[in-house]
Amino acid sequence: MTSKEKPFDSIHELLKTGNPGQVRRRLIDAQTGRLRQAYAWDANHAWYCVGNAEFALENYREAAAAYRRAYKADPLDAQSLWAIGNCYDALKRPKLAERILRKALRLEGVSVKDKAALLVNLGNALFDQKRFSEAAATYLPVRGRRDEIGRKARLNFKRASEMASQ
16 A cells, blocks of 8 residues: 555455455454454444445345444444345345334435435335335335436335235
């Protein structure tokens, strides 16, 4: 790492280029299981990157544990909660995903775009529990967006509404 390189630049590059296995080795001391000193100053960011690497490797339990450590380092980080919810979704645990996503939605400072995406994920967790009417109601406020989030909300609203009317 050059003196001009920011500590996380190489980590982000490894994630972007599909080398998630190297991320954990760079960030975590194998003997202690703790963050390496070069990254410990931003534990929230470092653990979030570990979570992203584990998620990319489909190690969803390990990813959730890393995201929980990121959230513990910054309890106002809705992104970490969102990521934990995604892990529970991948683990086919929609009730846990619902609980975590609702918690993320209650945090102050969540951007409008992130709130919309969280609502779509929450709707998906409700859909996976076969709570179709609730899922449709959750997608409803997001359907009008003119982006990918809105497109997903419209598609999922239609599916949930159809299932609810059966």
